Amino acid sequence: MNDLEITRLESTLEEINKIGASENKGITRLAYTKEHWKANEYFIRKCKEEGMSVRMDPCGNIIARREGREPHLPVVACGSHLDTVQEGGKYDGTLGVVAGLEIIRSLNKKGITTRNPIEIISFACEESARFGVSTIGSKAMAGKISHESLEKLKDKDGISFREALAGVGLDLEGIGAAHRSRNEFKVFFELHIEQGPLLENSSVQVGLATGIAAPTRLEVTIRGKASHSGTTPMNMRKDALIGAAEIITGLEKAALAEQGHGTVATAGVCHVHPGAMNVVPDFVSLKLEIRGTVIQSRQAVLDRLFKLIYELEEQRGLEIATNILSDEDPVILDKHVLSYVSSRCDNLGITYQNMMSGAGHDAMNMAQLCPVGLIFIPSKDGLSHHKDEYSSIEQIAIGVSLLEHVMVQYADTDIEIIGANADTKNVI
Secondary structure, three states: OOHHHHHHHHHHHHOOOOOOEOOEEEEOOOOOHHHHHHHHHHHHHHHHHOOEEEEOOOOOOEEEEEEEOOOOOOOEEEEEOOOOOEOOOOOOHHHHHHHHHHHHHHHHHHOOOOOOOEEEEEEEOOOOOOOOOHHHHHHHHHHOHHHHHHHHOOOOOOOOHHHHHOOOOOHHHHHHHOOOOHHEEEEEEEEEEEOOHHHHHHHHEEEEEEEEOOOEEEEEEEEEEEEOOOOHHHHHHOOOOOOHHHHHHHHHHHHHOOOOHHOEEEEEEEEEOOOOOOEEEEEEEEEEEEOOOOOHHHHHHHOOOHHHHHHHHHHHOOOOEEEEEEEOOOEOOOOHHHHHHHHOOOOOHOOOOEEEOOOOOHHHHOOOOOEEEEEEEEOOOHHHOOOOOOHHHHHHHHHHHHHHHHHHHHOOOOOOOOOOOEEOOOOO
16 A cells, blocks of 8 residues: 555544544444444445445445446455444454445556455444444344344343334334345455454464354352351351352363363453442352353363352352353354465565454354455554554555455456355364
């Protein structure tokens, strides 16, 4: 990319990130809020300025299309998302959308046409920050989410998913029409910040994802007996919080035993009742996550956890219940796309490493529709979902340049596509 293009790309990122910016320099564009929709409107306007046709599907996904010389051919697509977490960063998701726009600008400036049409997709509700479910837009596009499950969703203010859709002029009843068929796509790419420290630590310019980890999420409730903290002897207590603490540390030990497979576990939510300094807690609820790319390893952590829970019930006289909230399959990405992108890196002199993605992305749902490539650029200090999230414009430019090269090649040549979908079943 020349200096003019880098300046234009940087300016677009700055403009879109004025939307939802706080005094703390964080960005908040929760899904289907006015801030999210203002960002959508900005993106739509810029795409139309480049001569693209733009439509919004019933889930709120924005599809911007640059026609090809043979419009009937399946599209070469890229994209990500414009919604954010609360007080998030400037690059998570936004980079992948703006990158697509910049590629179209570049092609227009050079007068390049392509055989296949090109689409940029800005997916709705990628973040789970509002409704507790992630990648809703791409799940709807891939036909992986039901009307019934969406009907149950509410945000922290009690606003239902249905009401949120209605607030931006969409109707939950039509959500099924967001589903697209496999024959519409040739390939999909997502450019994203790594959200971790590996690329920066290894001084590599890009990461090429071989697969995407998926979580098992569960709620654990521990019931003990409330009593006076000063008059109840230690050996006569049924302390729900002590039980919760042992579950949390036990979860860590179980994940450490599986770290060779890259499996991780987190206790992210803990609520204690009654929450008084002078009362032994009688109730605790935990929300836990076990995430990995190897199903057997993830299950091993869960098995160790259940064994520990049984032992705690016996030893401490607690009542412990578990509820699996979600159990998603990891995705192994298309090896032929990976091989081709690797070869382009070699040709362009871009250093790269193959890596698994620990975070979920819209790409994992698109892998149900077509072969997918997921490209990472380094994140400073591995930070993401944070106001200090940062990737340099030089790092961004390398990622966008690589994305442009591979998209143009896929859109203008008969690169062989072997296999319609990613492998979602894993063996050790």
